[in-house]
Amino acid sequence: MNQIATGMFIARKRRELNLTQAQLAKRLGISSKSVSKWERGKCMPDYAVVNELCDALGISVSELLDGEENERKNLRMYDNDQMIEMLARIQRLENQRVTIIAIALIVMGLGLLALSPLFGGSDLTDFISGVLFGIGIGTTLIGVFLAARSVFAYLGHLD
CATH class of the missing domain: 1.10.287 (Helix Hairpins)
Structure with missing residues (x-):
């Protein structure tokens, strides 16, 4: 899990959807400063908003954590709920x-x-x-x- 790659991926997906940091933050019910920190690789999104963030950007949790889109459907050992639980445990x-x-x-x-x-x-x-x-x-x-x-x-x- 590379924070900088994840941050750049969040920024790219947000721009592809023509959203500002403030608009994405409002959808997630957080501050735009949090989105800015994610995009600069200063911190990772809190596990409590990961599902909503992925839904807003149209990506999966594994893509978010990898910092890139899965070009083909990779076989994953964990589903989104398990990945979010792992993030919660890490935090x-x-x-x-x-x-x-x-x-x-x-x-x-x-x-x-x-x-x-x-x-x-x-x-x-x-x-x-x-x-x-x-x-x-x-x-x-x-x-x-x-x-x-x-x-x-x-x-x-x-x-």
Whole structure:
């Protein structure tokens, strides 16, 4: 699955149908920025809109994932529903990976915060204590941000 090839394929099929990004986005109930990101290969369409996107462009899910039209009817091992379920699983696994990273950052940040008071007494150790404190705060905040984003992404897919 090549995001850039898929994006170029989406753009080509959209233009063949004389649709703007905004018109395609409106049909799918999403923002035109999402369509733009797909077409530039920045991200893949969410599994929740893949069927609608394929219907709107007159292509199959396998063609979308391949980034090209099937010139002949290839024998596929999976049907569209199975392919969409695989995409959903991939997105869930990616979300879980981000959650694990977020938890690790929070734990690491809290550990650094706990270590920072152990240093002190001279200018150098006060500096080290301050650096550990700053890194601990930053790491914890990044972890909290990633965890919140992961939770909101999960909640968005419950519909």
